[in-house]
Amino acid sequence: MKDWSSGRLKSFITSTIRSGFRRYPTKYEALKEARRGKKLNPKSGREAMHYECASCHNEFTQTNIQVDHISPVVDPLIGFVSWDEFITRLFCSRENLQVLCSDCHLKKTKAERLSAKLHKMQKGIIPVRNSQKSKKGTLGLNEDNALLKIIQGKQK
Ligand SMILES: [Zn+2]
Numbered sequence: 001m002k003d004w005s006s007g008r009l010k011s012f013i014t015s016t017i018r019s020g021f022r023r024y025p026t027k028y029e030a031l032k033e034a035r036r037g038k039k040l041n042p043k044s045g046r047e048a049m050h051y052e053c054a055s056c057h058n059e060f061t062q063t064n065i066q067v068d069h070i071s072p073v074v075d076p077l078i079g080f081v082s083w084d085e086f087i088t089r090l091f092c093s094r095e096n097l098q099v100l101c102s103d104c105h106l107k108k109t110k111a112e113r114l115s116a117k118l119h120k121m122q123k124g125i126i127p128v129r130n131s132q133k134s135k136k137g138t139l140g141l142n143e144d145n146a147l148l149k150i151i152q153g154k155q156k
Helices: 007-024 027-033 083-090 102-122 139-155
Strands: 035-042 046-052 059-061 066-069 097-101
Touching: 007 083, 027 035, 027 059, 027 097, 035 059, 059 066, 066 102, 097 102, 102 139
Parallel strands: none
Antiparallel strands: 035 046, 046 059, 066 097
């Protein structure tokens, strides 16, 4: 094995364990319960199984949905605790799983990621960058400025 940093090894282990979730029987239960029957898919012109999104309640084909952990595998406000905790939260009970469409899932993960970042900035774990100090026009910068406003707003 190459000389991996501990961060790289950790992310390798994380993704390896996460990939096992695809075959998790409880995940299939959640999918099965979200089924709303076969309907015509206007894109393909064929009948396809549709699933209801737990957030927007619209119906989507399987390629446009994800099984989501309601309480995220890694709590954004706590961060990684231990492999025991990670595995227990990943392979959770049916109650903590929901079917979301890709859009709703993206919004939720983005909100979780932002709240994790905000939390780290407030704790001083990562630096707060602002537009004067960083390169202009990067996506991460806009995000940092938005977070900065939230932090400043809370400190007033
Ligand atoms: Zn949705």
